[in-house]
Amino acid sequence: MNRIQSIRPSHIKISTRKPESADEYVPTEVECFFDNRRLVAWADVLFLCCLFSHLPKVCADLCSHLSKHCLVYSFISAVPVNRLVSLLRHDFILKPQYEVVACDAADVWLSCPHLTTALTDASLVEAACPLSTKVSCGITLSLNWMCAVLYSVLNICTSAGLGSGETLSLMNNMFKDSCPNKLQLNAQSFISSSHAAIFTPDKPFSWISLTDAQTKETPLLRFLSSSKSLQQFSNPSLRDQ
Known part of the structure; x- marks a missing residue:
């Protein structure tokens, strides 16, 4: 790792x-x-x-x-x-x-009626990618998705037996080159303050329910909602704003 x-x-x-x-x-x-x-x-x-x-x-x-x-x-x-x-x-x-907003890219979708051919068309592949840098494609991924992805990484680190300190270090490195501003995730970004207070770096995070992560308000969702850097990472349509 x-x-x-x-x-x-x-x-x-x-x-x-x-x-x-x-x-x-x-x-x-x-x-x-x-x-x-x-x-x-x-x-x-x-x-x-x-x-x-x-x-x-x-x-x-x-x-x-x-x-x-x-x-x-x-x-x-x-x-x-x-x-x-x-x-x-x-x-x-x-x-x-997914979050789909009004856009002017309808001609892109109509340019190729055959799926196998569309998969080799660079413009269609980019238009279909939610992480595309082209705002006009109108498809983005919600903060709930980003939240669930990060909790997934947390669970994978937990299943590998990594302590919370090493897990947070790995996750912060994921964003080091992607976020325009320095970002530091900590235990309170993922779990309640009361639980984070008793965590030591060698103690793994508890297993997080992804169902809850995608359907309920979590500490991470609140953190994402207040972090412009992470919102820009998860929603490329905001990067030029």
Whole structure:
């Protein structure tokens, strides 16, 4: 954990109902198969993407094989976090929360009707990216999402047995080159003042419920709301203001 390693194709596995159809789009080092249980038993981070109608069956396959420390990132926008927790019997779930504002980029979305071609179009990829530096795309990620991402990192550090001091040092380094102003996260940024007062640097943070982090007001959400630097990091449309 002394440095962030780049993710290579060999670090990725895909489970799909038609693995043979993915050969054209998946790098050769990415293992692709049809076995959801095998995938979830292996994964540290699981990206969940399926049709809404298939969700109950997929979750039934996954739930008994999920490790407590496996982060599930759901792309199924119609299903709230609470429902996913119930289906998967798992509470380490992160779901993107988008904010869409009026924009003048409609022509971009209509320029390419075929998905596979769109994935190779740089302008469409940037327009579809919530962290795009182009304000005109009109898609941003909410502070609740940023809050949940940081609590996810906190949990990952806790599961690795890191003390709160090392965890905070790693997290502050994440923002060192990204935030325009110096930013220092501390224990009170994540937990109540009364709990933070009894923390020592060698003591790990307690496990944080991501459901609460995404549905309730937390100390971190209050901190994010008052920090212009972090708001600019999580919402690129504010960077030029």
